[in-house]
Amino acid sequence: MSGGAAVAEEDDRAELLRYVERFALVLAESGVPRMPARVFAYVLADDADRYTAAELSEGIGVSPAAISGAVRYLTKVGLLAREREPGTRSDVYRIYDDDVWGTIFRQRVPLLERYELAAAEGVAILPAGSRGARRLEETQEFFRYLRREEEKVMDRWSELRRAQFGEPG
Template sequence: MHIEADPRDADERTELLRFVERFALVLAESGFPRMPARVFAYVLADDAERYTAAELAEGVGVSAAAISGAVRYLTRVGLLAKEREPGERSDVYRVFDEDVWGTIFRQRIPALEMYEKAAADGATILPRGSAGARRMRETEEFYRFLRVEQVKIMDRWVEHRRTLFDDEA
């Protein structure tokens, strides 16, 4: 729902922006930076498939500078994709519209593996039997457990999502 001059849409836009602020507040209270939370909430709730930075700034009602930092953060953490159309000069940003959360959470699996390996290195180099080595070994196993279970959960999510949304496509 890009911004339009049609006054009939003013109430819908107001409701969209109220929701965006409420959802962004939930994200921010869980540790998300405030401006990226607002931009991400907007992209999730709005109907457009792709946005330029200028469209995001206009949609959220903030400066281009605020959007620049927000989209940099969101692309870095894998919540938005950055693309450029052939022949265009501006980047466009999009949410992973096909299975938003499945895509986001699957992207986290390599990070879990990286944490697991780093902890394993620590468990190997720290003195055997030391408290630090024990904690690193526990950390390694914790991340291994999360990684293995997350793959299983994401496979289950694919099936669950299919039962919920296949008729809406």
Template sequence: MDGLAQAVERLGQVLEDSGIPRMPARVFAYVLAEDRDRYTAAELAEGLDVSPAAISGAVRYLTQTGLVVRERRPSGRGDLYRIVDGDVWGTIMRARLPILDHYVASLQEAVALLDAGSAGRARLEETRAYFDFARRQMADLAQRWEAERTGARADSSRT
């Protein structure tokens, strides 16, 4: 097994362990580790040595979750798949912030429906507080990461 295949399998396993289904995890690992920036479904299937049908479901999952972008081929025949331009992880994290906003709002609505002082309400209040905290921390982390990335790019252009 060559280095690319080993890297894809290792990263794919980590992504799978974190909750991404196996084939989408492998496809995402492949588009991160392989040198090209755009792939047809056939190229993904060939690179991973899997069937085109397996790729179809995987790229559907990856596009729906925002991990991969689908675009039309210049020839108009078929689609190309690529990771988000530039800051893939920062983009993914920022895209998750509205999900946390939704959790906080929904939990607040649920809290309001329960009796004050009840055990269930207390658990929901703590859950809401946690997601509110996580959302603020993720937003702050995204800002700090952007500053870090920008600073690192500026430092490397000076050398």
């Protein structure tokens, strides 16, 4: 590789890592812990399909211990899948599903249903017509509405995704 190509590759890598930090900040501001946000942003933006913990550590420039906690969190919440390549002792991590954001948002539907059920429980125990019961009834209806609409939106997203990007490879 010529000196100019190596410099260009280093510049591209630095730009990728600056982007990863910016996107990770957005994820962290929305509630994702900082290190898992960095790992997830890196896995989204980098070209590889699978990563060992060592590759993630080297790629982001953090300790293996930081990667260990981050991938544990990301696999627990369903953003990364952990696999093992035949004949190796190292785990590899990959995006859980080709439809990354569709999967993330579909995972919210059960949470919306839990909110709806929790509000319904309050409606059932509070005196009918009380202000609290009314607020909880409205809360219940809000989450019911949101859950139904999100399911419809995700169905439309699947159709759009297929039309625009085709079936995943």
